[in-house]
Amino acid sequence: MRKxxxxxxxxxxxxxxxxxxxxxxxxxxxxxxxxxxxxxxxALLTELDARGVRYWKDEIPFGGLHDKRxxxxxxxxxxxxxxxxxxxxxxxxxxxxxxxxxxxxxSRLLNPFQIL
Numbered sequence: 001m002r003k004x005x006x007x008x009x010x011x012x013x014x015x016x017x018x019x020x021x022x023x024x025x026x027x028x029x030x031x032x033x034x035x036x037x038x039x040x041x042x043a044l045l046t047e048l049d050a051r052g053v054r055y056w057k058d059e060i061p062f063g064g065l066h067d068k069r070x071x072x073x074x075x076x077x078x079x080x081x082x083x084x085x086x087x088x089x090x091x092x093x094x095x096x097x098x099x100x101x102x103x104x105x106x107s108r109l110l111n112p113f114q115i116l
Contacts, residue, residue, distance in 0.1 A: 030056065030073040033082065034089055041070045047085060053078045 008014040022028055034044050041057075048055050055074050062069040074082065 029076045031075075031079045032071060032073055033079075033086060034072040035062075035069050036072060037069060040092075041072070044072055044085075044089070048072075048074070048082070051081060051085075053081055 006014075006017060008017065034040070036044055045055065045057075053074055055072055057070050057072050059068045059070050061067065079086075
């Protein structure tokens with residue numbers, strides 16, 4: 001796909017064009033804060049509502065058609081308003097992965113995020 005360059009006579013025209021392009025991109029200002037099950041989703045959404053944080057969500061198949069996960073996104077600078085919540089989510093996810101990826105009879109984990 002070929003993209004044409006845009007040329008502008010003034011700086012204000014170029015700024016207006018850039019602003020429109022950035023604000024119309026629906027994924028440019030979203031932050032994924034959770035990939036959650038139905039049981040976890042309601043607690044997370046209740047907490048976001050209590051904090052007055054706008055969010056958007058969708059569902060994707062995770063482990064097959066009958067194992068769906070909800071992706072929860074928040075917008076823009078609201079990511080800073082939920083820093084403590086992100087830490088709680090990270091700890092819960094780590095605990096879940098620890099239980100999921102533990103080898104039988106072995107203390108070594110098969111957690112793929114362990115390398116990070």
